[in-house]
Amino acid sequence: xxxxxxxxxxxxxxxxQRPAGRNAADIVxxxxxxxxxxxxxxxxxxxxxxxxxxxxxxxxVGSPARSIGHRALAVNLSDLAAMGADPAWYLLSLTLPRIxxxxxxxxxxxxxxxxxxxxxxxxxxxxxxxxxxxxVQALGLIRPGEALLRAxxxxxxxxxxxxxxxxxxxxxxxxxxxxxxSLTDADGNPAAxxxxxxxxxxxxxxxxxRALRGLASACIDVSDGLAADALKLATASGLGVRVEADRLPxxxxxxxxxxxxxxxxxxxxxxDDYELCFSVTATRLPELAxxxxxxxxxxxxxxxLESEPGLRVVRDGRMLNLPSAGFDHxxxxx
Amino acid sequence: xxxxxxxxxxxxxxxxQRPAGRNAADIVxxxxxxxxxxxxxxxxxxxxxxxxxxxxxxxxVGSPARSIGHRALAVNLSDLAAMGADPAWYLLSLTLPRIxxxxxxxxxxxxxxxxxxxxxxxxxxxxxxxxxxxxVQALGLIRPGEALLRAxxxxxxxxxxxxxxxxxxxxxxxxxxxxxxSLTDADGNPAAxxxxxxxxxxxxxxxxxRALRGLASACIDVSDGLAADALKLATASGLGVRVEADRLPxxxxxxxxxxxxxxxxxxxxxxDDYELCFSVTATRLPELAxxxxxxxxxxxxxxxLESEPGLRVVRDGRMLNLPSAGFDHxxxxx
Numbered sequence: 001x002x003x004x005x006x007x008x009x010x011x012x013x014x015x016x017q018r019p020a021g022r023n024a025a026d027i028v029x030x031x032x033x034x035x036x037x038x039x040x041x042x043x044x045x046x047x048x049x050x051x052x053x054x055x056x057x058x059x060x061v062g063s064p065a066r067s068i069g070h071r072a073l074a075v076n077l078s079d080l081a082a083m084g085a086d087p088a089w090y091l092l093s094l095t096l097p098r099i100x101x102x103x104x105x106x107x108x109x110x111x112x113x114x115x116x117x118x119x120x121x122x123x124x125x126x127x128x129x130x131x132x133x134x135x136v137q138a139l140g141l142i143r144p145g146e147a148l149l150r151a152x153x154x155x156x157x158x159x160x161x162x163x164x165x166x167x168x169x170x171x172x173x174x175x176x177x178x179x180x181x182s183l184t185d186a187d188g189n190p191a192a193x194x195x196x197x198x199x200x201x202x203x204x205x206x207x208x209x210r211a212l213r214g215l216a217s218a219c220i221d222v223s224d225g226l227a228a229d230a231l232k233l234a235t236a237s238g239l240g241v242r243v244e245a246d247r248l249p250x251x252x253x254x255x256x257x258x259x260x261x262x263x264x265x266x267x268x269x270x271x272d273d274y275e276l277c278f279s280v281t282a283t284r285l286p287e288l289a290x291x292x293x294x295x296x297x298x299x300x301x302x303x304x305l306e307s308e309p310g311l312r313v314v315r316d317g318r319m320l321n322l323p324s325a326g327f328d329h330x331x332x333x334x
Numbered sequence: 335x336x337x338x339x340x341x342x343x344x345x346x347x348x349x350x351q352r353p354a355g356r357n358a359a360d361i362v363x364x365x366x367x368x369x370x371x372x373x374x375x376x377x378x379x380x381x382x383x384x385x386x387x388x389x390x391x392x393x394x395v396g397s398p399a400r401s402i403g404h405r406a407l408a409v410n411l412s413d414l415a416a417m418g419a420d421p422a423w424y425l426l427s428l429t430l431p432r433i434x435x436x437x438x439x440x441x442x443x444x445x446x447x448x449x450x451x452x453x454x455x456x457x458x459x460x461x462x463x464x465x466x467x468x469x470v471q472a473l474g475l476i477r478p479g480e481a482l483l484r485a486x487x488x489x490x491x492x493x494x495x496x497x498x499x500x501x502x503x504x505x506x507x508x509x510x511x512x513x514x515x516s517l518t519d520a521d522g523n524p525a526a527x528x529x530x531x532x533x534x535x536x537x538x539x540x541x542x543x544r545a546l547r548g549l550a551s552a553c554i555d556v557s558d559g560l561a562a563d564a565l566k567l568a569t570a571s572g573l574g575v576r577v578e579a580d581r582l583p584x585x586x587x588x589x590x591x592x593x594x595x596x597x598x599x600x601x602x603x604x605x606d607d608y609e610l611c612f613s614v615t616a617t618r619l620p621e622l623a624x625x626x627x628x629x630x631x632x633x634x635x636x637x638x639l640e641s642e643p644g645l646r647v648v649r650d651g652r653m654l655n656l657p658s659a660g661f662d663h664x665x666x667x668x
Binding site for chain 1: 362366369379382384386389392413417419423425426457459460464469471473476483484485553554
């Protein structure tokens, strides 16, 4: 017997209302009413992000349900991280072509594992029939004045990126080619496996976002490609940016799989990294070093904000011409 | 030249950030950063709803863009209304098969007209390419303890519905049959026109929701059919419900177009009404009358909450058997 919409929500998603560590007292009314009622603690502002993943656009047709659930929440957590916010609650709007209980179970479980890690509670949403897509709306909390904006950078501020970029783009390419896990893993190619995992299960930089509060002059999450997102940060700050391509932290897996040239391009222009790109005034670098240690997160200085508008990518002292300013879902460049 | 994702958001949707009457001071950071930062006023709780409209499921293929924009926001405002909340902010996640500027302009303008009426500000979201669907996440405010829940009804409480139901279902049927406006209007059939408008441009009962605070014992918005939603309210309250079919407020347009029998069925089981269904203790009926006057909204007593679980629809003293418990997007009943 087919489960109805309401049973379905209950069965798979009600358990997500109570992640491991979260105090539930702030959820006045959760799943099951017309809307959620939430108590925002005194002294906090609300941070709200809404992002949708569409099959065939944000993930290949046939992606593992667990990855889809993970990524739908991760991209929103990444938005909260880029603001320096503490995740609190999320809502889920799920559009499915049909009820497939195994799919739903995997989707919910991918979402729950990530939600537990970041202590964010599901409080509502809806499900409907249609082409597969997943909208998540994440709500976070921050003290007034502490949000990391794109617009605060100053000329001369140093530009950093957390972790590494390019892996997810290379991983997506492997996924698209149908280099299924069994093949590459059996091939004994751990590099390919690592890259695919970076695409399928990105780790939003929530702890780093917190650590950068009151320190980073500007911050953005890297979803559309490092160069494009660095330019957005610079433009929002009324500045331009110079990126030193030689400094980009390419992983060994990326170098091994894509080679140096293509790997560099993927690190600059590939999407789906969900790292943080941020600027810091030079005088505060010692503080940054301390905070990175505390957050247990690596970051690399890759450039500098400059007063001349636009993006300049420099390699071996020469200007690189990037074929595109990054990934744009509409113009279709990649 | 195709507009990119970011220009597109800016051009059509940035104006929606500042509705006519709204004080913008509570929007600390709006459209254009990774997430919105919002100041929740002291003494208020947050009310959050997320609903998606999918082409071919929630509206017929080829629906007017203005109606799609209106309805995407309206269904969420209706959720806030059902909680008794004051609308404050919304986010929009738009999935479009292609950029069509006329479509976008109409969509934005349908959304803006309704947003202005209810003083709710667009603060963020995203756009992507894919099968047409619109997710709106609405945020409202309410004082602690004032939210109208589904769960508060008591046995013996009288059940009311605002306005009238069934018109939208009849209007949708006319839309689906392709009874285009030009035909029915030229026919001099204002009834058909009125029904179609009820489907295309539902009016969320925000003022009524406010007026019912501290008075209604339970409340739900009617989106899946009056009988099904009344049963949801009763079940959440640990009760059952008896609906007197003869009391249902069918409009003259519905009677004229659908006839008495089918009209009654549509009023009971049709979806998309976005009226409020609520319960009130009998001793407080004088207060209800006053508040309905203040809110300038009609409501009709259609039944009573009873301790025996389940739904009983009675007509001329006999029990009616409803073919379905209402609209469910998955089981596909209508």
